Amino acid sequence: MAKVLIGDDHPLFREALRVALGDACDGEENTILEAQDIDGIKSLVAANExxxxxxxxxxxxxxxxxxxxxxxxxxxxxxxIVVVSATExxxxxxxAIAFGAAGFIPKSLGRHEIAAAIQSVLDGELFVPPHARMDDEPTDEEKERLAIxxxxxTLTPQQMRVLSLIAEGKPNKIIAFELDVAETTVKAHITAIxxxxxxxSRTQAVLAAQTHFSKESIPS
Structure with a gap:
């Protein structure tokens, strides 16, 4: 029996994952939670340790x-956390693996393939589809993006918040006000970032962030 949170904004795919989870756990009754946006996911993760x-x-x-x-x-x-995505x-x-994901399951996989992938992660293994095997040599572009x-x-949660506010064009004084910290603390975070x-420079930091934290950074 497993306790799993499904985070997806498409009800039909959440239902498909429910079925796959049943297959993965040999029909055992699982505890399945669902959320359709990131705020809902964060709330449920915080409430279910x-x-x-x-x-x-x-x-x-x-x-x-x-x-x-x-x-x-x-x-x-x-x-x-396993990423389940239409992106392949x-x-x-x-x-995604570099950012800490325990696996990556393409939505194009069949029901039984998804079930097998989920089971492998529940067993403590890393799952990626065959075409993305981690031992294959990455391209130069992939190497650069992976390095970033x-x-x-390595950034702390507070440093990530500071970076996101820098990306919004806010000066140190406003960032300090919004985070309720001293301006010297903001400067220290920026130095560390x-x-x-x-x-x-701040501009280079923002460009690095946009590589992975913009809506365009994930191919359709």
Whole structure:
């Protein structure tokens, strides 16, 4: 028996995942929670510390790029999260793993394939589709995006919040007010962000963030 949260804004696909979960657990009665936007997912994860798995769609209300995955991994690093997405681009799959996903299941897989993938993750294994095998040599573009993803994953939740406010064009004084911290604290966070991302300016940091946290960063 497993306790699983399904996060997807399409009711029909949530139902399909329910069926696949039943197959994965040999018909055992699972506890299945559902949410259709990122705020609902975050609330349910916070209220259910005994979750065995989160199945997360990358493209849903309240999410830009990998922002939902990163927020959940930062706030609840102990909860396995599997991305379930219509996107099958190899680079996107590898970036999701770099951001901490325990697996990546394309929505194009059949019911029994999805069930087998879910079971493998519940058994503690990493699942990615065959065309995105992690031992294949990435392209130069994939290497660059993966390097940025790994650096972004080192930011703390507060540093991510500061970076998102910088991306909105807000000055340090306003960022300090919104986060209820001293302006010197904001400056310290920015210094740490630039160091971790290996960039030299706020503009470069924003460009790095847009690589993975804009609606255009995930191919359709």
């Amino acid at each position: 005994d979750l065995d798995l989160v199945l997360l769609d990358l493209k849903m209300p309240g999410v830009s790029g990998f922002s939902g995955l990163v927020e959940l991994k930062q706030s609840h690093p102990e909860v396995p 681009e190899r680079g996107t799959i590898r970036e 993803a790994k650096r972004m994953a 630039l160091r971790k991302l290996k960039v030299h």
